[in-house]
Amino acid sequence: MDKLKVILFYKFVVIEDPEKFAEEHMDFCSKLGLVGKIIVATEGINGSLSGEVSLIEKYKKFVLSYSFLDDVWFKEEDVVENTFTKIAVIIKNEIVTMTCSVDIEKTPKHVDPLEFKKLIEDPEVVILDARNDYEYKVGHFKGALNSGIRTFRQFPKFISEFKKENAKKKVAIYCTGGIRCEKAGAYMKEQGFEEVYQLNGGIINYCQTLPSTTWQGKCFVFDKRLVTDVEKKGETIGECFVCFEKTDLYRNCKYSLCDRFDVICNSCQVELHGCCSMDCRSKFWMECVAKKEGKRIEVNVYG
Ligand SMILES: [Zn+2]
Numbered sequence: 001m002d003k004l005k006v007i008l009f010y011k012f013v014v015i016e017d018p019e020k021f022a023e024e025h026m027d028f029c030s031k032l033g034l035v036g037k038i039i040v041a042t043e044g045i046n047g048s049l050s051g052e053v054s055l056i057e058k059y060k061k062f063v064l065s066y067s068f069l070d071d072v073w074f075k076e077e078d079v080v081e082n083t084f085t086k087i088a089v090i091i092k093n094e095i096v097t098m099t100c101s102v103d104i105e106k107t108p109k110h111v112d113p114l115e116f117k118k119l120i121e122d123p124e125v126v127i128l129d130a131r132n133d134y135e136y137k138v139g140h141f142k143g144a145l146n147s148g149i150r151t152f153r154q155f156p157k158f159i160s161e162f163k164k165e166n167a168k169k170k171v172a173i174y175c176t177g178g179i180r181c182e183k184a185g186a187y188m189k190e191q192g193f194e195e196v197y198q199l200n201g202g203i204i205n206y207c208q209t210l211p212s213t214t215w216q217g218k219c220f221v222f223d224k225r226l227v228t229d230v231e232k233k234g235e236t237i238g239e240c241f242v243c244f245e246k247t248d249l250y251r252n253c254k255y256s257l258c259d260r261f262d263v264i265c266n267s268c269q270v271e272l273h274g275c276c277s278m279d280c281r282s283k284f285w286m287e288c289v290a291k292k293e294g295k296r297i298e299v300n301v302y303g
């Protein structure tokens with residue numbers, strides 16, 4: 001069998017007819033048997049797909065065949081198995097959800113890995129991780145600031161505080177593949193930040209270009225893998241939030257009203273029955289009992 005690859009790509013560009021565009025991509029991917037997730041909006045396209053190298057190459061050609069997408073940059077990684085289970089092409093209002101309108105033309109200066117490394121090494125520069133808190137935990141640039149947000153929707157709220165101390169400083173931001181920085185950076189400029197830089201191509205490109213320099217740990221990815229050892233150095237910096245043991249494992253709390261997604265080691269997962277705390281464990285148990293009793297009542301009624 002051919003080798004497998006995963007690709008990440010995006011472009012902010014006006015897509016006049018998202019329905020038709022989405023259908024074309026769905027048809028193309030389904031015929032090739034590619035798996036992944038493509039988000040389409042009138043503001044552009046954002047996708048990640050995996051499959052055999054030759055098929056991925058066909059899809060790349062297909063994307064580049066649209067005149068308004070002929071400069072799309074694909075970030076690629078070799079993988080040992082498909083990183084998705086099915087193909088989904090979804091039409092949304094935004095290709096990356098910040099729920100706060102921003103003029104994407106205001107995107108900050110893009111810097112390549114070498115320039116970004118210089119910014120990291122400059123003590124005057126604030127390095128801001130534009131990703132979520134749980135992503136930061138398993139890997140980040142040395143000295144980077146964790147925004148502590150749980151979802152990108154909270155980024156504007158974070159900025160309203162962050163700007164008080166930092167709007168006049170040089171700020172360099174980064175994310176996985178670059179898409180969140182396009183919006184985050186434009187938003188920061190609108191909010192009055194004087195000097196913002198964004199890492200072009202994101203963490204994936206940086207680690208492939210300058211491995212073993214200033215990146216620490218692994219990189220969270222929004223696919224089946226959850227984490228990729230992008231520099232292949234086997235370094236674990238993630239810590240279980242329950243027992244502080246080093247781990248790169250994640251899970252959602254099984255108690256439906258909690259659903260906390262965080263870094264948690266295997267033994268704590270077992271001990272807490274897949275929940276995040278003893279409290280959630282007992283609530284989850286009550287939830288299971290309620291479900292079972294609900295079924296029993298149903299059987300009585302119809303039986
Ligand atoms: Zn633990």
Ligand SMILES: [Zn+2]
Pocket residue numbers: 253254255258259260275276277280
């Ligand atoms: Zn919980």
